[in-house]
Amino acid sequence: MQDIEFRRVVKELPADIGNTLLETPMHVQVNASEIRLRAGRKICIFYENQLYFLDKILKSEEIRECFRSLCDYSIHSHTQEIKQGFITIRDGHRAGISGTAVYDENDNLINLREISSINLRIAKQIYGVSNSLINRLNGNIGKLLIIGSPASGKTTLIKDIIRNLYDRVISVVDTRGEIAACLNGIPQNDIGNADVFDSWNRQDGIISAIKTMSPEIIVCDEIGSNSDLKAINACVGAGVELIATAHGGSLEEILKRDIIKKILMTGAFDNMVILKGKSEPCKVESIIKVSDLFARIRDNSFSNMSLVDRVNIFSSIKTKSNSN
Amino acid sequence: MIGLTYSVALKRNQTQIDELIQLITWLKIDIRYNQSQLGDMVNRICSSSKFNNLNFLNNLKNNMMDMPFPNAWEKSISDWNSSISQDDKDLLKSMSSILGASDANGQIMALEHVEHRFKISLQSAREVYNKKGKLFRSLGILIGLAVFVVFM
Numbered sequence: 001m002q003d004i005e006f007r008r009v010v011k012e013l014p015a016d017i018g019n020t021l022l023e024t025p026m027h028v029q030v031n032a033s034e035i036r037l038r039a040g041r042k043i044c045i046f047y048e049n050q051l052y053f054l055d056k057i058l059k060s061e062e063i064r065e066c067f068r069s070l071c072d073y074s075i076h077s078h079t080q081e082i083k084q085g086f087i088t089i090r091d092g093h094r095a096g097i098s099g100t101a102v103y104d105e106n107d108n109l110i111n112l113r114e115i116s117s118i119n120l121r122i123a124k125q126i127y128g129v130s131n132s133l134i135n136r137l138n139g140n141i142g143k144l145l146i147i148g149s150p151a152s153g154k155t156t157l158i159k160d161i162i163r164n165l166y167d168r169v170i171s172v173v174d175t176r177g178e179i180a181a182c183l184n185g186i187p188q189n190d191i192g193n194a195d196v197f198d199s200w201n202r203q204d205g206i207i208s209a210i211k212t213m214s215p216e217i218i219v220c221d222e223i224g225s226n227s228d229l230k231a232i233n234a235c236v237g238a239g240v241e242l243i244a245t246a247h248g249g250s251l252e253e254i255l256k257r258d259i260i261k262k263i264l265m266t267g268a269f270d271n272m273v274i275l276k277g278k279s280e281p282c283k284v285e286s287i288i289k290v291s292d293l294f295a296r297i298r299d300n301s302f303s304n305m306s307l308v309d310r311v312n313i314f315s316s317i318k319t320k321s322n323s324n
Numbered sequence: 325m326i327g328l329t330y331s332v333a334l335k336r337n338q339t340q341i342d343e344l345i346q347l348i349t350w351l352k353i354d355i356r357y358n359q360s361q362l363g364d365m366v367n368r369i370c371s372s373s374k375f376n377n378l379n380f381l382n383n384l385k386n387n388m389m390d391m392p393f394p395n396a397w398e399k400s401i402s403d404w405n406s407s408i409s410q411d412d413k414d415l416l417k418s419m420s421s422i423l424g425a426s427d428a429n430g431q432i433m434a435l436e437h438v439e440h441r442f443k444i445s446l447q448s449a450r451e452v453y454n455k456k457g458k459l460f461r462s463l464g465i466l467i468g469l470a471v472f473v474v475f476m
Binding site: 014065068076 | 355359360361362363393394423424426428431
């Protein structure tokens with residue numbers, strides 16, 4: 001029940017702000033996907049592609065109190081998350097935060113101060129949302145990369161895929177606690193029989209999972225950093241299949257990222273699924289076979305990409321072919 | 325009896341400050357190495373037998389169900405019927421603005437300052453107990469004997 005999810009999120013806020021939010025009309029509560037709290041501005045709720053504004057204007061102190069409350073008054077337990085701009089809260093919901101960045105003398109981001117905005121994203125568990133995708137792939141769901149823009153339903157889809165693969169040995173590397181949402185070691189989300197590596201960074205989590213849990217499939221969220229490449233290579237080397245998500249609005253967008261090109265070159269993924277976007281969460285725009293993609297690039301049929309990008313991709317494929 | 329009561333109160337003051345210092349050590353370790361949430365820390369502390377003289381901890385656990393941690397901490401200390409001085413109580417209350425309010429290093433630095441001040445209080449409590457504890461007991465016995473003699 002979505003309304004319960006809204007109320008669960010609201011319970012994590014200070015009582016006065018939570019009570020204000022509970023005055024929201026029921027149809028907005030039921031369909032809410034985001035609650036945006038901004039200093040000096042009205043509370044805004046995103047639902048069914050519409051915005052609903054509450055009259056309450058939040059003061060800076062109230063935003064700070066919301067931040068502390070969302071951290072369960074334990075900021076030290078969330079420092080790694082805060083540095084990445086979010087806090088995972090109970091039941092797998094997530095609060096994105098923005099504020100003034102604090103850097104140390106070596107230019108490393110060490111903290112956020114003067115929190116100015118909080119975006120509470122209401123996590124959903126939609127049973128059966130991955131069924132049609134699994135059918136379209138004839139059950140060959142391993143070695144899958146799901147691509148979508150923020151709030152396009154990547155994590156929701158991946159959670160349902162895990163549930164559907166209950167008869168496989170799966171390890172979930174839950175870097176940001178969004179997939180399993182463990183609390184005291186117990187997953188708050190239904191993730192079937194998967195083993196969870198909670199709050200591990202992806203590289204350490206994937207390598208540790210391979211060594212310790214003998215998984216058939218490893219699932220992780222939002223790949224796309226240089227450190228992921230080594231771990232993905234380890235997966236390929238160990239014969240472990242990988243299901244992952246990555247940020248990107250379209251195929252063209254994602255192929256502009258060098259690291260994604262390198263990841264695709266590892267052979268870790270057979271299929272890429274592009275999601276439609278925020279307006280139609282979890283809906284599949286297209287499924288692309290990675291081998292077909294490479295063939296299309298070789299055939300020079302990527303007319304809407306710049307020549308530089310085509311040459312770049314093509315040369316990297318040639319390099320791999322030569323080394324093989 | 326009265327002398328003995330005063331003497332026991334002095335001893336209890338010493339024991340409570342000693343346990344408060346142990347509590348701060350526990351908190352520092354939990355914050356630095358486990359980075360536990362305050363709720364989990366309080367649950368673990370309450371289930372430990374090390375802090376039997378710090379009754380406010382059980383109230384804290386209950387108060388945390390109804391109010392934010394800083395308010396719960398301050399209320400449980402205000403309601404605590406303890407032997408420690410008002411200055412020490414205020415010092416203990418000030419931890420509401422330290423615990424959970426910053427990263428681990430920030431909290432540990434602030435907790436070390438509080439710990440240092442409690443250690444000074446403990447030293448002085450020991451001195452007071454050594455000086456006055458015996459005096460209260462002796463006076464109690466003497467007055468008791470005197471009363472006994474008068475009524476005999």
